[in-house]
Amino acid sequence: MSKRQLHLAAHFPGVNSTTVWSDPASGSQTDFASFVHFAHTAERGGFDFLFLAEGLRLREHRDRIHDLDVVGRPDTFTVLNALAAVTTHLGLGGTINTTYNEPYEVARQFGSMEQLSGGRSAWNLVTSSDAFTGENFRRGGFLAPEHRYRRAAEFLQVARACWDSWPAGGSPGWVEHTGEHFQVRGRFPLPAGPQGHPVLLQSGDSDAGREFGAATADAIFSRHTTLAAGKEFFADLKGRARRLGRRPDDLKILPAATFVLGDTAADAQERAEHIRRQQVGPATAIAFLEQVWGRDLSGYDPDGPLPDLDPEPGGVSITRGRVRHEKDTLAVARRWRALAEQRNLSIREVVVEATARQSFVGTPTQVAEQMDDYVQAEASDGFILVPHLTPGGLDEFVDTVVPSCATGAATATATPEQRCANTCWAGRTGRGCSPAERVHRAQWCSCGPRPPDCSGSPRSPRRSPGPAC
Amino acid sequence: MRLAVDLSGRPEHPALAVRAEHWVDLARLAESGALDFVVFDDSFVPPGGGPGEVGRLEAVAVAARVAPLTTTVGLVATATTTHTEPFHLSKALATLDFVSAGRAGWQPDISRTAEEAALFGRKDAAPVDALWREAAEAVDVVTRLWDSWEDDAVIRDVATGRYVDRDKLHHVDFRGEFFAVKGPSITPRPPQAHPPVVLRLPAGDEPAALALIGRWADVARVPSVDGGRAGAADPGVDGLAADGAGRVRAAVRAAGRDPEEVSVLLDVPIGPTDAAEAVVDRAAAALGVGLDGVVLVPETLPGGLRRAVQEVVPLLVGRGLRAPGPGRRTTLRERLGLARPANPYAGGFDATATAGPVGGTG
Numbered sequence: 001m002s003k004r005q006l007h008l009a010a011h012f013p014g015v016n017s018t019t020v021w022s023d024p025a026s027g028s029q030t031d032f033a034s035f036v037h038f039a040h041t042a043e044r045g046g047f048d049f050l051f052l053a054e055g056l057r058l059r060e061h062r063d064r065i066h067d068l069d070v071v072g073r074p075d076t077f078t079v080l081n082a083l084a085a086v087t088t089h090l091g092l093g094g095t096i097n098t099t100y101n102e103p104y105e106v107a108r109q110f111g112s113m114e115q116l117s118g119g120r121s122a123w124n125l126v127t128s129s130d131a132f133t134g135e136n137f138r139r140g141g142f143l144a145p146e147h148r149y150r151r152a153a154e155f156l157q158v159a160r161a162c163w164d165s166w167p168a169g170g171s172p173g174w175v176e177h178t179g180e181h182f183q184v185r186g187r188f189p190l191p192a193g194p195q196g197h198p199v200l201l202q203s204g205d206s207d208a209g210r211e212f213g214a215a216t217a218d219a220i221f222s223r224h225t226t227l228a229a230g231k232e233f234f235a236d237l238k239g240r241a242r243r244l245g246r247r248p249d250d251l252k253i254l255p256a257a258t259f260v261l262g263d264t265a266a267d268a269q270e271r272a273e274h275i276r277r278q279q280v281g282p283a284t285a286i287a288f289l290e291q292v293w294g295r296d297l298s299g300y301d302p303d304g305p306l307p308d309l310d311p312e313p314g315g316v317s318i319t320r321g322r323v324r325h326e327k328d329t330l331a332v333a334r335r336w337r338a339l340a341e342q343r344n345l346s347i348r349e350v351v352v353e354a355t356a357r358q359s360f361v362g363t364p365t366q367v368a369e370q371m372d373d374y375v376q377a378e379a380s381d382g383f384i385l386v387p388h389l390t391p392g393g394l395d396e397f398v399d400t401v402v403p404s405c406a407t408g409a410a411t412a413t414a415t416p417e418q419r420c421a422n423t424c425w426a427g428r429t430g431r432g433c434s435p436a437e438r439v440h441r442a443q444w445c446s447c448g449p450r451p452p453d454c455s456g457s458p459r460s461p462r463r464s465p466g467p468a469c
Numbered sequence: 470m471r472l473a474v475d476l477s478g479r480p481e482h483p484a485l486a487v488r489a490e491h492w493v494d495l496a497r498l499a500e501s502g503a504l505d506f507v508v509f510d511d512s513f514v515p516p517g518g519g520p521g522e523v524g525r526l527e528a529v530a531v532a533a534r535v536a537p538l539t540t541t542v543g544l545v546a547t548a549t550t551t552h553t554e555p556f557h558l559s560k561a562l563a564t565l566d567f568v569s570a571g572r573a574g575w576q577p578d579i580s581r582t583a584e585e586a587a588l589f590g591r592k593d594a595a596p597v598d599a600l601w602r603e604a605a606e607a608v609d610v611v612t613r614l615w616d617s618w619e620d621d622a623v624i625r626d627v628a629t630g631r632y633v634d635r636d637k638l639h640h641v642d643f644r645g646e647f648f649a650v651k652g653p654s655i656t657p658r659p660p661q662a663h664p665p666v667v668l669r670l671p672a673g674d675e676p677a678a679l680a681l682i683g684r685w686a687d688v689a690r691v692p693s694v695d696g697g698r699a700g701a702a703d704p705g706v707d708g709l710a711a712d713g714a715g716r717v718r719a720a721v722r723a724a725g726r727d728p729e730e731v732s733v734l735l736d737v738p739i740g741p742t743d744a745a746e747a748v749v750d751r752a753a754a755a756l757g758v759g760l761d762g763v764v765l766v767p768e769t770l771p772g773g774l775r776r777a778v779q780e781v782v783p784l785l786v787g788r789g790l791r792a793p794g795p796g797r798r799t800t801l802r803e804r805l806g807l808a809r810p811a812n813p814y815a816g817g818f819d820a821t822a823t824a825g826p827v828g829g830t831g
């Protein structure tokens with residue numbers, strides 16, 4: 001069996017503590033020049049796509065805007081459409097929420113991006129149920145958690161009906177939908193783009209979220225970055241896809257991954273330690289602690305021991321606007337205590353260990369090998385890399401790791417030309433892959449047998465949604 | 470005189486409408502004529518129907534796609550307020566301003582039809598007066614959200630570990646007749662602070678639209694008579710232009726603003742058979758009755774725009790009505806002679822004040 005191919009995407013450094021804004025090399029988080037720099041690096045490195053996260057309300061901590069991390073970001077669609085002008089084959093992926101948008105409008109926005117980018121759009125579909133974010137929107141209020149994915153599935157169904165209503169080269173048809181959440185009737189104003197539908201990413205992690213992702217997504221953006229957790233998640237999601245009648249290989253698993261490079265392994269470790277301390281400053285350490293403990297701990301010394309008292313019962317959250325994956329705060333506190341006792345760690349050191357460990361640390365060759373091992377072990381199909389610096393956080397990786405990957409022949413991260421040469425699409429456009437083929441299929445179909453519809457037609461209309469829809 | 474072009478004309482080949490290159494070419498062509506701005510039209514329904522259907526891209530997206538490939542021309546995107554979220558509009562337009570280095574503008578519009586309402590299924594089509602009042606509220610919220618970040622909110626204070634000074638980020642706490650929005654925006658204050666607002670005076674009598682113009686327009690577009698052709702010896706056009714300008718200026722004054730700060734432009738269509746001289750006469754006549762310039766509206770694209778740039782612009786320059794190109798690299802506000810507005814929140818603006826319906830206060 002041939003070696004499994006590695007996919008890479010580039011996450012623009014965002015509004016969490018991973019992004020180190022205090023470093024002298026850190027640039028603007030909003031100037032378009034930063035996005036251009038980042039996109040050019042990703043394109044130069046042959047990445048599948050650039051990725052933007054999005055949150056629709058500024059995060060608050062203890063009822064005040066959280067001020068310790070990067071705050072603020074530009075609008076997803078607008079930045080991606082502008083980037084389409086200065087890139088030629090990089091995929092452009094954006095996070096768009098189904099709770100605070102309407103399907104016809106989002107379908108039109110992706111339909112527009114599809115055309116304006118020549119078939120390079122990708123949608124990370126996220127859901128949200130918090131009334132906190134809802135306060136910024138007409139619909140306001142909340143969506144009961146059990147309705148989130150029902151709305152998301154129906155939302156996607158409407159969007160797909162829109163995209164399918166006007167086949168490329170054909171005539172516009174009608175969209176007619178009546179469901180639990182939406183009633184949509186009329187003509188969609190855009191012919192299908194080169195991909196037919198944008199590439200769909202999903203990042204839900206609950207059972208409902210996983211089932212939805214397995215049924216509908218092309219790729220999952222996961223948070224399971226350790227090898228053990230990665231393998232478990234990979235097996236779970238691929239199993240769900242198989243059970244839903246999909247080819248497991250049609251669902252890529254792409255965990256978020258961080259990295260630190262050095263000239264030697266020791267040098268990389270040292271840099272990694274330095275970055276972790278930049279990411280978790282004294283105030284950030286206390287804020288993390290307060291998140292778990294659910295109370296004001298501003299009186300504690302970040303270089304002192306963990307509090308003796310237990311977290312607030314019931315897992316009260318004093319941080320709003322961020323996803324909490326750990327529901328059981330007592331268990332987290334127990335783990336942190338054990339860690340502190342075992343290794344005699346201060347508050348800040350515990351938080352560094354628990355929240356800021358990088359995924360891959362080493363020389364470029366070592367990092368390339370670690371990533372390859374991870375993929376060969378079926379812990380993922382690749383990674384969405386999250387650099388810690390804007391806008392240059394990917395430069396070193398592209399200059400040093402990508403060439404290692406390419407010569408190791410294990411990966412799809414060769415130069416665009418090298419990579420295209422390996423795909424069933426090579427030659428179709430004369431000079432390699434067209435953008436749509438590159439993002440959606442070129443690499444992805446290069447890792448498996450040639451798909452039956454690999455005939456040069458635009459991406460065919462989608463399979464019908466699985467049972468979760 | 471101010472000179473702009475509206476790009477709502479019919480593409481000479483239907484397929485052009487959804488091609489990025491078409492829009493880039495148009496904007497560059499406009500830029501080569503040193504035009505002040507281009508307007509990208511929008512609506513949720515496709516333009517026209519029938520054989521050879523023409524698609525329609527989202528205008529903000531088109532403007533963003535064009536922005537990095539142009540340097541001087543203002544990029545005014547139509548965005549409707551009836552079925553959209555002001556929070557999303559605010560950050561999209563702010564971002565258009567970032568990616569164009571301060572050349573963004575916004576033409577708010579309403580979705581009048583039941584056909585558009587059915588695409589959302591969220592509310593029924595409403596009387597036009599209510600739609601304009603909702604639009605006024607949307608412009609108000611969008612503007613507040615632009616101001617919800619003070620310009621110097623990002624401090625990157627390494628000593629205290631604070632990225633922003635949160636006292637310079639403001640909940641807008643907007644509660645109006647049509648929506649409530651908490652804020653602050655997720656996007657920092659854009660380069661121009663307030664990308665200029667361009668509004669069209671409706672052909673019919675729509676008082677709430679006039680109130681919106683009075684309160685919010687930086688540029689007001691006055692229509693030519695229906696079917697009125699540039700150059701046709703039709704005194705009605707000048708009469709209409711003068712009347713429209715008069716109504717706009719009265720509305721601006723009624724809203725407590727200085728009419729000098731609003732550019733009033735006459736829409737001048739360019740049909741395939743209109744002579745450039747006639748178009749220029751029309752523009753000169755508009756200036757003669759007190760308007761500040763014109764928005765050329767080529768009926769077909771790119772041909773109509775090419776004629777505007779290659780034939781009309783040189784004549785205007787020849788008559789001393791326009792400076793010879795190339796256009797300057799300025800923000801759109803600067804081009805329109807508008808100062809960058811101060812931030813009301815910085816002066817202790819009462820963020821919790823309930824917005825009154827603009828239509829009611831005139």
Ligand SMILES: Cc1cc2nc3c(=O)[nH]c(=O)nc-3n(C[C@H](O)[C@H](O)[C@H](O)COP(=O)(O)O)c2cc1C
Nearest residue numbers: 053054095126127203204205206209221222223323
């Ligand atoms: C790796 C990862 C990245 C995510 N990124 C975003 C994001 O950018 N914006 C957002 O609103 N939600 C984001 N989410 C949240 C998910 O979309 C989802 O709302 C959340 O995980 C709760 O759903 P669940 O209960 O199914 O996990 C992310 C989740 C994960 C695991």
